[in-house]
Amino acid sequence: MAIDEKPSRNEDEYWAKVDAELIKSRRAALDAEREKARKSEQQNKCPRCCVDLKEREYHHVKIDECPQCGGIWLDKGELEMLQQVPREKSGGFLGSMFGIR
Numbered sequence: 276m277a278i279d280e281k282p283s284r285n286e287d288e289y290w291a292k293v294d295a296e297l298i299k300s301r302r303a304a305l306d307a308e309r310e311k312a313r314k315s316e317q318q319n320k321c322p323r324c325c326v327d328l329k330e331r332e333y334h335h336v337k338i339d340e341c342p343q344c345g346g347i348w349l350d351k352g353e354l355e356m357l358q359q360v361p362r363e364k365s366g367g368f369l370g371s372m373f374g375i376r
């Protein structure tokens with residue numbers, strides 16, 4: 276955008292520019308909101324089936340399970356937390372989740 280050396284010369288032009296800036300920043304805020312909503316919406320849905328995931332607590336770790344395909348989704352760091360669950364208590368995370376011994 277060209278810099279207007281005399282912003283008071285044309286008041287309409289000045290306010291049009293202010294309005295454009297306001298619209299631009301409002302637009303950016305709305306886009307950020309929308310992006311946030313979209314992300315949180317996706318987090319609660321199975322990426323495969325797009326159905327709502329069921330939250331399930333396993334040794335204080337909240338895991339998301341899809342009631343349709345049975346997919347299990349972990350947030351960042353949750354797998355590491357599950358690995359800390361003592362084997363004697365859980366029978367091993369993979370073992371108890373999938374029946375593997």
Ligand SMILES: [Zn+2]
Pocket residue numbers: 321322323324325326341342343344345346
């Ligand atoms: Zn699914």
